[in-house]
Amino acid sequence: MINYHNKRFRAAQNSNNGQVAEGLVFQYQQEGEILTCDYAGGEIAKGHLIGIVDAEGVIQMRYHQVDTSGQLMTGECTSTPELIENGNIRLHEVWQWTSGDLSEGTSVLEEL
DSSP, rough: OOOOOTEEEEEEEEOOOOOTTTTOOEEEETTTTTTEEEEEEEEEEEEEEEEEEEEOOEEEEEEEEEEETTOOEEEEEEEEEEEESOOOEEEEEEEEEETTTOOEEEEEEEEE
């Protein structure tokens, strides 16, 4: 299992219907198979995610966040790791809002 504890990721790509923007950094904490993260930046005033990491490092997570307009948003995401040449992790994410328009999207996060 990949251990994400104290690893930091930044958004490299995101669908147009997502709120994660360049400059937003996620710092993951992991205890056993449980992953958590608090985040803020760009359109997001405050957010939190919680997930479970499987033996291959795939994360199944749920997230909730308040955007800068005061709207509470929720969603779910599957994040699949790729080990890249420099030894860092790239996360390929497939997500869906569970509030608002219920749209789906993809994003890529890269380890800092």
